[in-house]
Amino acid sequence: MASLSPSISIEATGSGVADIRANVARRRRWDVLFAAFGLLATSVGVITLLALFIDLLIDGYHRLTPDFFLSFPSRRASEAGILSAWVGTCLVMLVTAVVGVPIAVSAGIYLEEYAPKNWVTTLIEINVSNLAAVPSIVYGLLALGLFVYALGFGQSVLSAGLTLALMIMPVIVVATREAVRAVPHAIREAAYAAGATRWQVTRDHVLPYSVPGIATGVIIGLARAIGETAPLITIGALTFIAYLPDPPLSTTPPYVSFDWLWSGFTVLPIQMFNWVSRPGTAFHANAAAAGIVIVVLTLLMNAFAIYLRYRLRKKINW
């Protein structure tokens, strides 16, 4: 046995650098192969998106005039615009954010910081994760029964906002939990050791430090909601609206009005869907233009999410 190991080492050095190089080259091949495949896979996604967007631009670019944003829908394609659609989108998103974000963020923090870790919490956890994957049309059916009929909210901005809020809440709950979980345990211990209550630890530390992650989840959720069509058709979005809801703010007392909540509504993707289904290339150009607006809005929101995460993370070093 004693003579064996020296003989092996002599053989290994004797076999030389050539063998080592051959060995490295053989293993390197997989590096190159995977890099090539990865590049291809990435390009498929990027190029497809780019092609779609360029196609929309070519079809719809000439329709993107100020008038397009300031006109109601019309029988004549060249006079039709997206005024009621983008106002509707803004109002519906406002309801969605105001209702969905606080509830979902609270639920996420509760589940992570407060709830005892037992089978009930586990069950809730699994359910929330599954809800994030439920098709949006199912939310539409639920909302039709619950908001439109049972609660009597009708086919209104309120019903639409609540529907989309329900839909994006699981996404925000999951994002909140991940963000909260990423706060180091040592920080919580430090705060508890200083005599803080659970609420003080949550308010002073856990929540502020997880804002970047939560904000990202919120924006991604809203970006998903902004392009959502199916559940809103289900609850009865209108496709042709030539009026605007009452403005939420006014210059005369009481200054704030909530009548717009009960107004009928349309949103950008529904307006687009409506134009696509009409005969005639003129309307298809309008649809493409509305598509550009939606895509740009979504991209802007995602870019803002990335920027926000970057900015806020820079301020927090553990």
Place this chain on the structure above:
Amino acid sequence: MAAISTAVPTAVHAAHAAPKVKSSIRKLNFFYGHTQALKNIEMDIYEHAVTALIGPSGCGKSTLLRCFNRMHDLTPHTRYEGEIRLYPDDVNIVSPDVDPIEVRMRISMVFQKPNPFPKSIYENVAYGLRVRGVKARSELDGRVEAALRGAALWDEVKDRLQEPGTALSGGQQQRLCIARALATDPEIVLFDEPTSALDPIATASIEDLIISMAGSVTVLIVTHNMQQAARVSSYTAFMYLGELVEYGPTNELFTRPREQKTSDYLTGRFG
């Protein structure tokens, strides 16, 4: 006084003329689920002195330390049995009837790794006061300065109190954590291996600080470094497998250990 004589089976009392007891541990058992981590600990902690807990990894020294500020309450399925009585008011701080927040307001802690909040130096030190509801700027300013002086950090940071605490060096961060622990005028400060993440120079400054604190505050320190225990403490407890093997004045325990286990550990035969 009766408490002292039953508690420590050592020569503590002969050597020192009845030092004042700050806290007595009585028949303390502690469980993580079904695992018993502390077994029948009996021990008196003396006021305004440094007491070191030593022993090999897993001996329960940190577990014992964390009983003192009820840190285990943050972990599910943990259970205390027995008593840690805190004087002068003689309250059992591990009793479920005592709010852990109340205990943590009286006993503060410095952790193994410096864990400043990602907030300003000032806010780090003021945090304990803020959670208590102190709002007056003048009071906060005064106590933050006093705590930073107490942690020998004031001169280094007085011109940049608004800079983030996380921007300080490791040793400074740990002194910031000590200032945070001192700001609330605690009766006992717990140190859980406070220098294990620091270089020798920073370690020396923390040790000096701990020595200087004795006399005004009761200190309980866990360390895996026997020399450190010898340098900073007046009393040392040697723990092994969740039991208190030997406890006494540091110089006696290090020079004339009564138990074979202690002697083996001190001479490096295990641990």
